Amino acid sequence: MNSKPKRLFESPRQVVTDIILLCIGSSLCATATNGILIPNNFATGGITGISLILHKMTGIDVGLAYLLLNVPLFVLAWMVVGRRFFFFSVIGTTTLTLALFFVNFIHFNLHDQTLNALLAGLILGGGAGLCLKTSGSQGGTDILSVMLLQRFSINIGTTILTVNVIVLLIISVYYSIEAVLHTMIVVYVTSKVVNIVVTGLSQRKSVFIISSKWEEISHEILKDIRRGVTIIKGEGGYMRNEEHILYAVIAFTEIGQLKRLVRSIDPSAFVVISDTLEVVNYRIGNQPHW
Secondary structure, eight states: OOOOOOSSSSSSHHHHHHHHHHHHHHHHHHHIIIIIITTEEEESHHHHHHHHHHHHHHHHHHHHHHHHHHHHHHHHIIIIIIIHHHHHOOOOOOHHHHHHHHHHOOOOOOOOOOHHHHHHHHHHHHHHHHTTTSSSOOHHHHHHHHEEEEEEEEOHHHHHHHHHHHHHHHEEEGGGGGHHHHHEEEEEHHHHHHHHHTGGGGOOOEEOOOOOOOOHHHHHHOOOOOOOOOEEEEEEETTOOOEEEEEEEEGGHHHHHHHHHHHHHOTTEEEEEEOOOOOOOOTOOOSOOO
């Protein structure tokens, strides 16, 4: 199978798009940190949470602490994930650091602290997810999440949630129990939103089709949906007759088109559509090309 070689940088257009997404995502994270977390005395997990603790204890700027703590993680990004991820993660961390310095003019003052925590989680998750949709990240826990996803297919949101809860347990001594509980809401919502942004909106479906008109269906999938089809030879369990099973992986948005196509050719076709955890391929894969 031919695959496109992995280059350090894609087209200039893709580089510009990645940088714009990193800037937008970093601005969202800085807005949530400066506008909700700090004013409401919330913490958060990962490197950002430790940076907030250092800010609370020493008065050091959150952005500077975040930058210094990320230095050893960049070494891992270079060694384990790759040069492209390293360079774009440097850009992501730099943009987040600058955003934490300068994006401090928006403050949310909701009367209910639970609503503040929910809003912070939504904004943080959206910002971090946008950054992970690029060829890099914002550094910190994101680097560890990408490493575990590539090596063990562990969900990004699961890694973020687990690491953040551990960090929260360690740093809970510096915050009130109410602040820690609200921070847990922030962490949980953030992890869920990151999953939705990174993979949820680009979910892939695996499809099995058994039909006597398999040749025509296969041809139409290749021509109309433009997805590859694998033909698997099988045998019916009852009649012991030879069967041809079509297997394909399609995008979530193509399900309706596929079902209409199969129904128009063979209304009695047997079709099974299943969720996929992760699809790795240049054309149909649903993970960013780190």
